[in-house]
Amino acid sequence: MTKKLFILFVLISTVVFGQKEKVKESNQDYKDLAYIDAQKMYLSIVKNGYENKEVFEKLGDTYYYNNDYTNANLWYSKVFQYDPESIDRNYYFKYIQTLKAVREYEKADQILNLYAEVKGEDQYLENYLNQPNYLEKIKRQSGRYEIKNLEMNSEIQDFGTSYLPNSNSIVYASSQDTASLVKRRHKWNERVFLNLYKATADSITLELSDAVKLNKALNTKFHESNAVFTKDGNTMYFTRNNYIKRNYKTSSDEINKLKILKATRENATSPWENITELPFNSDEFSTAHPALSKDGKRLFFASDRPGSMTDGNNRLTSDIWYVTIDENGDFSEPVNVNSVNTIGNDLFPFISDNGDFYYSSTGHQGLGGLDVYVVQTNDKGMPVKEVINIGKPVNSSYDDFAFIIKDSLKTGYFSSNRKSGKGLDDIYSFKQTKDLKCVVDINGIVTNEENGELMPFATVTLLDKDNKKIKSIVVGEDAAYSFVLECGQNYSIRAQKEDFSIAEEFVQTPKISTTLEQPLAVAKAVEDKVVDIKVGDDLNDILDLNMIYFDFDKHNIRYDAEIELQKVLAFMKAYPNSIIDIRSHTDSRASDGYNIKLSDRRAKSTRAYLIMKGIKANRLTARGYGEYQLVNECSNGVDCTEEQHQLNRRSEFIIMKLK
Numbered sequence: 001m002t003k004k005l006f007i008l009f010v011l012i013s014t015v016v017f018g019q020k021e022k023v024k025e026s027n028q029d030y031k032d033l034a035y036i037d038a039q040k041m042y043l044s045i046v047k048n049g050y051e052n053k054e055v056f057e058k059l060g061d062t063y064y065y066n067n068d069y070t071n072a073n074l075w076y077s078k079v080f081q082y083d084p085e086s087i088d089r090n091y092y093f094k095y096i097q098t099l100k101a102v103r104e105y106e107k108a109d110q111i112l113n114l115y116a117e118v119k120g121e122d123q124y125l126e127n128y129l130n131q132p133n134y135l136e137k138i139k140r141q142s143g144r145y146e147i148k149n150l151e152m153n154s155e156i157q158d159f160g161t162s163y164l165p166n167s168n169s170i171v172y173a174s175s176q177d178t179a180s181l182v183k184r185r186h187k188w189n190e191r192v193f194l195n196l197y198k199a200t201a202d203s204i205t206l207e208l209s210d211a212v213k214l215n216k217a218l219n220t221k222f223h224e225s226n227a228v229f230t231k232d233g234n235t236m237y238f239t240r241n242n243y244i245k246r247n248y249k250t251s252s253d254e255i256n257k258l259k260i261l262k263a264t265r266e267n268a269t270s271p272w273e274n275i276t277e278l279p280f281n282s283d284e285f286s287t288a289h290p291a292l293s294k295d296g297k298r299l300f301f302a303s304d305r306p307g308s309m310t311d312g313n314n315r316l317t318s319d320i321w322y323v324t325i326d327e328n329g330d331f332s333e334p335v336n337v338n339s340v341n342t343i344g345n346d347l348f349p350f351i352s353d354n355g356d357f358y359y360s361s362t363g364h365q366g367l368g369g370l371d372v373y374v375v376q377t378n379d380k381g382m383p384v385k386e387v388i389n390i391g392k393p394v395n396s397s398y399d400d401f402a403f404i405i406k407d408s409l410k411t412g413y414f415s416s417n418r419k420s421g422k423g424l425d426d427i428y429s430f431k432q433t434k435d436l437k438c439v440v441d442i443n444g445i446v447t448n449e450e451n452g453e454l455m456p457f458a459t460v461t462l463l464d465k466d467n468k469k470i471k472s473i474v475v476g477e478d479a480a481y482s483f484v485l486e487c488g489q490n491y492s493i494r495a496q497k498e499d500f501s502i503a504e505e506f507v508q509t510p511k512i513s514t515t516l517e518q519p520l521a522v523a524k525a526v527e528d529k530v531v532d533i534k535v536g537d538d539l540n541d542i543l544d545l546n547m548i549y550f551d552f553d554k555h556n557i558r559y560d561a562e563i564e565l566q567k568v569l570a571f572m573k574a575y576p577n578s579i580i581d582i583r584s585h586t587d588s589r590a591s592d593g594y595n596i597k598l599s600d601r602r603a604k605s606t607r608a609y610l611i612m613k614g615i616k617a618n619r620l621t622a623r624g625y626g627e628y629q630l631v632n633e634c635s636n637g638v639d640c641t642e643e644q645h646q647l648n649r650r651s652e653f654i655i656m657k658l659k
Helices: 021-031 035-047 053-064 069-079 089-101 105-119 123-129 134-141 559-574 592-612 642-646
Strands: 145-149 158-164 169-174 195-201 208-213 224-229 235-241 258-264 273-277 287-292 298-303 319-324 346-351 357-361 371-375 400-406 411-416 426-432 439-448 459-463 469-474 480-486 490-496 503-508 514-517 520-522 579-584 620-624 651-657
Touching (some): 053 089, 069 089, 089 105, 158 224, 158 400, 169 208, 169 224, 235 287, 298 346, 319 346, 346 400, 357 400, 371 400, 439 490, 469 480, 480 490, 490 520, 503 520, 559 592, 579 592
Parallel strands (some): 258 287, 287 346, 439 514, 579 620
Antiparallel strands (some): 145 426, 158 169, 169 195, 195 208, 224 235, 235 258, 258 273, 287 298, 346 357, 400 411, 411 426, 439 480, 459 469, 459 490, 579 651
């Protein structure tokens, strides 16, 4: 993938190791990013018996930075034969990535645990530990696409598609150059430089044909790629090496960075012209991979500019950023899209017609290399929800990127350097056969309510909205549980342990995929709580009940109230001779007489629920008190919030007899 687009924002530091001239020469090639030359020399060094950790690191890098993760894994594995504490943080990350590329996921987890032991907890580790079930989540979303390697792919590089509006054309980057007998090559990886091409897309097969190179004003002797167009198709933003008006520039550390340029044309048959670079570019960092919001008022892009996140060695990585475009075509200062960025590289943003935000990243627990992720956006078009791996077969153990889709047709394209392709990077078409699964992962731990200690071997049960058991597990030493729930549904989660009362929490899942935390705290058993109980006490106080509330002008038992009534039910079963007086109260809204009747219906509704659950009718009395016993100042004519009024819509459970 042209090394994540020519530099992929990876700033390479040079470590001079060893005194031999050949090692120094290899290091210089490495410093100059001439990885193919460096690779040959490092291999010669190893063959001659000169080995150390730094040589293996650099040799692994020459493969890693050219996307050959299998060979990179071979050399990184030798790095990990040395003292783990001496190994640079970034090599843990690289080794994990290459292990995933060769599908050694268990080994990758072992190296992650080793990192935790040696380096301790930090942002780098936290980012991974927050995704313990990542393979299961990826599997959940897999199988939703039918993909095809396009016939037009060359043996070199083809990638980075974009839709040209008001046409059936696709614009993409390619290093094919049949018109030239002498191909210019990048010294990093000996690959031919990229140009932008336009091809016709077949509406049925999605194949691309009749490819033509865009005009010379756009394509130079260096790299061009990743274009995006305004809705009228007459303004283009694209990526190019820092080569403007035949002026080749490098950063202070002598690296030629990437920039986003703008081009315009009069109409669909006119040539592209007025090539200008955008004002937020810099010679000192890369800016690339432009993408436009649905309304065209925001330009998203990838950059390792100051303010981006940093890796394990405090080096800047590539983040997703955006600028706003005003009515005069002027750009705001760049803003970091914090909701999607990671300590890895975050690249290739794309916003679909439905407003879904796609991008590729190495910063999540994925299948290896770059994986494609999707994030839902808010009403302002900004990504705000949980990042979701879109699964196989779009994602693989190699680099998968530059995903674009037409939501109305459920078709699109992406790029990948997977081994089954024809070239170094290939373009794949896809047809989406299923929508993204909407699920909610819920996790938590069971603790002792009194002291916060873990409660291992407690039983945690998931119940549906009708209180029917869905699944039950016994937690381990860590007292942790997890369930997968459907979106937009009601559940309750119940924790039980011998000699403790039941803890139960109501959960209403959102209508989007996300992860929720729901701790469960069990309390001492009812028998322990009622040592000093006496006639006249309110079970709300004795059992630490969450108040039984009712909706405005309603008398039916709410689902959250039903959970609390389970505790009352447990008490009455533990004390079979007890008698309870249920007292119901309303807020001050409506007339006094109406509120008396409403509260009486609520009390009788509560009584009926307990009788239905097996309590004898002669053990329960019920009466409504209307608005005559308010708990706050919200009487007739007082302006109060809904929350203040709800405090008055309550039930009490007064003990009339114990034995």
